[in-house]
Amino acid sequence: MWWFYRRGPSGFSGASTAEEVTASVDGRGLVAVITGASSGIGLETARVLALRGVHVVMAVRNVSSGLAAKEAILSKIPEAKVDVLELDLSSMASVRTFASKFDSLNLQLNILVNNAGVMTRNCSRSCDAYLAYLYKGVAWLAD
Incomplete structure (x- = not known):
């Protein structure tokens, strides 16, 4: 997997961290909404944007998990x-x-990170329900 560590024209590689990639970013004055921000990639995105001074709004289904994630960042x-x-x-x-x-x-939205997703091991819900979650909800939010 040598190619994973090979740096491209940007100076970064597949092994570069979000902190490394954003080291020169000054996000003060920016506002970001991140869906699915209570865990995983969404939480890491929220953490790094907050580190760079961005005002982060964590858009989450489970508020208690979101509040725990917020406390971890703070x-x-x-x-x-x-x-x-x-x-x-x-x-x-x-x-x-x-x-x-x-x-x-009273915040102006500068960044929208549509990160939320759904995964299931069984198909107990209809295709329409998944489309509503994966496509329609994102379109409604962006609108």
Whole structure:
């Protein structure tokens, strides 16, 4: 896997970390909404953007998990600006409520990271339900 460590024209490789890639970024004054931000790639994105000074709004289905993730970020980056708002992309009502709550924060959105996803081991839900979650909810949020 030598190619994984080979640096490209950008100076980064597949082994580069998010902190390395964003080292020269000054995100102060920017606002980012990150869906699925309570774990995994979404949480790491939230952490690194907060580290770079971006005001992060974590859009999560499970608010208690989101609040725990926020506390984890603040424990490492006490000066971080992080908000947690509930968002279920499979529900148009939830998307509307999220948008209303975001508007009430009086923040201008600069970055939208559509990270939320769904995975299942069985197909107990219909294809339409998955399409609603994976496509329609993202389109509703971006609108």
